Amino acid sequence: MDLEKFAAAESRARLRNRRGLDPGGRAVVYWMQRAQRAHDNPALELAARLANELGRPLAVFFGLVKKFPGANQRHYAFMLEGLAETAAALETLGARFVLGVAPGHDLVKFCAQLRPAVVVGDENPLRRPERWRKKYARLLPCAFVTVDADVIVPSGLFPKEEFAARTLRPKISRALDEFLVRPRRIRLKKKWPRSLAPRPARLDPAELLAELRPSRAAARVEGVAAGTSAARRQLRSFARERLEHYDARRNRPEFADGTSCLSPYLHFGQIGPREVALAVRDSGAPQDSIDAFLEEFIVRRELCVNYVLHNDRYDSFEGLHDWAKKTLKRHAPDRREYLYSRRQLESCATHDPLWNAAQKEMIFSGRTHGYVRMYWAKKILEWSPGPEEALATAIALNDKWFLDGRDPSGYANIAWAIGGKHDRPWPERKIFGKIRYMSYASTSKKFDCAGYIRRVEDLERE
DSSP states (O other), X not given: OOHHHHHHHOTTEEEOOOOOOOTTXXXXXXXXXXXXXXXXXXXXXXXXXXXXXXXXXXXXEEEEETTOTTOOHHHHXXXXXXXXXXXXXXXXXXXXXXXXXXXXXXXXXXXXXXXXXEEEEEOOOSHHHXXXXXXXXXXXXXXXXXXXXXXXXXXXXXXXXXXXXXXXXXXXXXXXXXXXXXXXXXXXXXXXXXXXXXXXXXXXXXXXXXXXXXXXXXXXXXTOOOXXXXXXXXXXXXXXXXXXXXXXXXXXXXXXXXXXXXXXXXXXXXXXXXXXXXXXXXXXXXXXHHHHHHIIIIIIHHHHHHXXXXXXXXXXXXXXXXXXXXXXXXXXXXXXXXXXXXXXXXXXXXXXXXXHHHHHHHHHHSOOOHHHHHHHHHHHHHTSSSHHHHHHHHHHHHHHHOTTOSOHHHHHHHHHHHHOTTSOOOOOBTTTXXXXXXXXXXXXXXXXXXXXXXXXXXXXXX
């Protein structure tokens, strides 16, 4: 098999080294990292196709990092519960799921023991995971291919950072029919033989949490089920019962069911974006709601991925547009009526009841309604000594408390709210300069603010 031609024919695939297939390799290895699911997973689909072409069984390796930066018990518990379901589903397909706990058991050590013919990985645009891929491309003894599995239109089709949604939208629209298609059904011709090590991984989330001892900075979110089955239940509920109201309610935080609530499942790759988009597209809901959701879910979400992929400073002030940096620096010395430390903000100890409610919703549920999340970030800019501190504080709180923290959407949306990323200059004002402004008076009039605060108070009492 000519792997270079094979990879070139796959628009989602990227050949990371030129070592070629190992003809004596005993298996194909899929290094699962971001796409933590056994369904609607283009990386898994490609690995299965290679395994079938080569007549080899498939091993799926997941490397568990003990102290991933910014992750805490909240994130580890949700991820491990989802992985337990994924591991069982992969074994049912006939693959072998292997859990390695780094640094004692990483991908290179596993491959040295197994001797794969080829390794397939899924992609992640964040800085640290991309460094891992570059390292493994050097160290793996066989060919290494990665697949863009968590967007609908492959990110590689857009080779530079897009300025705004209006520049990306027509490019996505032209490619959408090609990529918004039903996923291939995964069938393995050769099941994992009992005689071939390793044995099936025993993945007990409670035991692994006890072993890993992640930071307890944010406790696990009770009452939110993890995994592909839970994600699909949430998707069915949204498509059948709530999508019809999406266009009217998406900016109404008083309604707990106004959005899809799928972001944690998408962040951990427990459900694929194609499955979500197809379910919405074919739901029979009012077209205005379908169009509004798909705009946010495809164009806006993939714009966030594009930002993180092509801007290595996505989580810093330097990643902003020049016009935004200039106006924010000019207004950094402006007097603030209120100044709050990060500790005060995290303790919900501001004068603003709407902001406090947004922070409480984040703490108690692991999420905050998207419209209030914009307001939350903009007020951090208004109440911080300068824009650099504001950006750092917003990212720290976002990554600690949100179940979908450390995600391209989070970094891009904070950069939008605080630094005008993907936005345009607005009339100049104190502190914000030309960054779009949101006030309590205007924001609280656009929805039932008191109703939202009551909903969060009920959540706090539960």
